[in-house]
Amino acid sequence: MTGIETQLHAIVAQALEQTVNGLVIADMRADGQPIVHVNAGFERITGYRAGEVIGRNCRFLQGFDNQQPGVVRMREAVARGEPCTAVVRNYRKDGSLFWNRVEIGPVHDAASGELTHYFALQTDVTAEQEALALRERFLNNAAHELRSPLGTIRGFVELMQMRCPRDDPNQDLLATVHRQADRVVDLVDDMLVLAELETTTEPSPGVQPVQLTAVLGRLHDLLPPDDGLHRVVIEPVRPDLWVQAHAQRLEQVLVNLLSNAMKYSPEGGEIRWSVRPGRENGWVCLSVSDPGVGMTADEQSRLFTRFFRARTDIPGTGLGLVIVRELMERMGGHITVSSQPGVGTTFTLHLRTVSPWTF
Numbered sequence: 079m080t081g082i083e084t085q086l087h088a089i090v091a092q093a094l095e096q097t098v099n100g101l102v103i104a105d106m107r108a109d110g111q112p113i114v115h116v117n118a119g120f121e122r123i124t125g126y127r128a129g130e131v132i133g134r135n136c137r138f139l140q141g142f143d144n145q146q147p148g149v150v151r152m153r154e155a156v157a158r159g160e161p162c163t164a165v166v167r168n169y170r171k172d173g174s175l176f177w178n179r180v181e182i183g184p185v186h187d188a189a190s191g192e193l194t195h196y197f198a199l200q201t202d203v204t205a206e207q208e209a210l211a212l213r214e215r216f217l218n219n220a221a222h223e224l225r226s227p228l229g230t231i232r233g234f235v236e237l238m239q240m241r242c243p244r245d246d247p248n249q250d251l252l253a254t255v256h257r258q259a260d261r262v263v264d265l266v267d268d269m270l271v272l273a274e275l276e277t278t279t280e281p282s283p284g285v286q287p288v289q290l291t292a293v294l295g296r297l298h299d300l301l302p303p304d305d306g307l308h309r310v311v312i313e314p315v316r317p318d319l320w321v322q323a324h325a326q327r328l329e330q331v332l333v334n335l336l337s338n339a340m341k342y343s344p345e346g347g348e349i350r351w352s353v354r355p356g357r358e359n360g361w362v363c364l365s366v367s368d369p370g371v372g373m374t375a376d377e378q379s380r381l382f383t384r385f386f387r388a389r390t391d392i393p394g395t396g397l398g399l400v401i402v403r404e405l406m407e408r409m410g411g412h413i414t415v416s417s418q419p420g421v422g423t424t425f426t427l428h429l430r431t432v433s434p435w436t437f
């Protein structure tokens with residue numbers, strides 16, 4: 079090693095010792111993968127002195143709370159010799175709870191390639207987690223407080239609609255009040271879904287192999303494929319096509335896109351689902367095309383912005399596509415759109431296939 083390299087090594091080691099984060103090094107060749115080193119950051123975060131933890135496995139920080147999803151992920155990552163980041167509940171020496179974002183990574187011997195150690199960087203994210211929990215509680219309370227009076231409004235409007243003669247001019251007004259109340263309920267629901275997605279700290283919870291034909295098949299039950307005004311065509315898909323997804327979330331995405339296509343297409347229009355290979359190996363494109371009003375380039379660029387609605391005369395909250403994009407990204411995929419005013423729109427879902435797949 080040259081003099082400069084030695085100096086740089088010393089600086090890196092010094093920086094790791096002095097960082098506010100906790101640093102832990104565990105020996106993977108010894109039984110029980112014991113801690114062999116911790117820095118001052120670890121001592122400050124956990125309240126334990128180095129001498130009290132050297133020789134123990136880090137799991138003691140979990141107490142009896144050792145079945146958390148983050149712990150399970152770390153267990154699996156260590157078994158595979160892979161890196162992993164998890165946010166877990168841990169307990170300080172005085173028994174108090176703190177949220178620990180642990181980033182673990184394997185260290186291999188430079189010459190033999192053998193896995194010798196694991197290192198971890200720990201960050202105390204208790205304040206962030208408490209703020210997220212507070213936000214979630216507030217949103218749930220607000221949603222409840224908004225939903226109950228809206229239910230009353232809708233109930234009374236329905237009563238008035240029944241009591242009013244059919245040809246009474248007030249029927250139009252009552253129908254508008256009912257529609258608007260429905261819209262607020264939809265808004266509250268969509269805002270809650272978005273808030274929940276944003277508070278999830280897990281990267282891709284529930285993502286697993288999903289058979290595309292099964293999900294597309296269920297679409298028939300979730301929304302009538304022929305709502306009487308449109309023809310919905312699902313091109314045949316090979317049953318051996320499995321994608322990496324979360325079945326219910328993918329279903330939610332498909333229902334959302336289908337109901338959009340129905341809302342924006344003229345009566346008698348054909349809505350078509352099709353599957354094509356992705357541009358890259360290991361990806362597949364699931365598209366839904368409608369012969370609807372279409373969108374300008376400017377509208378397309380704002381399509382995934384909160385509360386943007388291309389047409390305010392068509393019911394919608396302006397959050398549906400934001401949720402769809404968020405759901406797709408959570409599943410490790412993404413969504414694109416192509417559209418032409420007066421011709422129609424195609425939304426394409428890009429999903430990872432489970433194994434290399436050819437048509």
Ligand SMILES: Cc1cc2nc3c(=O)[nH]c(=O)nc-3n(C[C@H](O)[C@H](O)[C@H](O)COP(=O)(O)O)c2cc1C
Nearest residue numbers: 102104136137139140152153166180182196197198
């Ligand atoms: C270097 C390193 C540091 C770790 N730091 C923590 C930690 O700060 N908190 C924690 O709950 N788990 C931590 N773990 C995870 C546990 O040591 C252990 O891998 C996890 O509990 C799953 O394994 P088990 O099922 O054998 O307990 C760390 C793991 C390694 C390899």
